[in-house]
Amino acid sequence: MLTEEAEQNGFKKATSVYLTQQVARKGRRTEFKQTLLHGEKPLLETMILEDGSKLDFEILPMAFFQPNTLQAEILYETALQLGDISKKDIVFDLFCGTGTIGLFCAHKAKRVFGVDLNKNAIENARNNAKTNNIKNIEFAVGDTLKTVSGRAEKPDIVIVDPPRAGLGEKLCEYLLKIKAPRMVYVSCNPTTLARDLKQLCKEAYTLETVQPVDMFPHTYHIESVCKLVYNH
Ligand SMILES: C[S@@+](CC[C@H](N)C(=O)[O-])C[C@H]1O[C@@H](n2cnc3c(N)ncnc32)[C@H](O)[C@@H]1O
Incomplete structure (x- = not known):
């Protein structure tokens, strides 16, 4: 229950309440067990970009979602602008x-393929494609x-948005092998970004743009969006 004063101050009611139990056993990977105590199973969020595209997203608690939605809209807009995607x-x-x-790329592209390790995130991604009536996209866990x-299939453009560990040597080697003409690298860690860019730009790619986005105001963290172009 929200008090009248809280509502006037812009507070919103919680739509879902989950209990998360962290089960840590020696020698085993830590497990997280979640129980829905109240409300809807997935959380709902809507994002609107400057070009007018508006998408609805469902998010399960164990799936990643950018914590700052307003800045995330700017982050995705930047990635899309740098990607300069066409119907081919x-x-x-x-x-x-x-x-x-x-999903934001899909209406500009011929086809999109997305992959993530987290099965909850991919369950959401598939449902998000259906909800938004987007058919030229496929997801894999x-x-x-x-x-x-x-x-x-070889891509014309690769967009990467890895966790803080970055892409790593093996994935960079693979990306160098497939020679996508353009790459957009979204990074939340400048240290691993610099390491990966050094490998990617040694011979094959030119770093054209680096655009920082302040996803975490009042902290030292910074998100960066980079455009790389393959040297022919
Ligand atoms: C920074 S988040 C980006 C998610 C998404 N692009 C967004 O903006 O909401 C990084 C994602 O990488 C996924 N991930 C981590 N390691 C992975 C791996 N080895 N292969 C595939 N996905 C992985 C995580 O599950 C997480 O969803």
């Missing part, structure tokens, strides 16, 4: 989470490198 383009959205970036290595 096949787009890979690697580390796609609930499908956000790929799995490790990025293993999943894309097995795909015959």
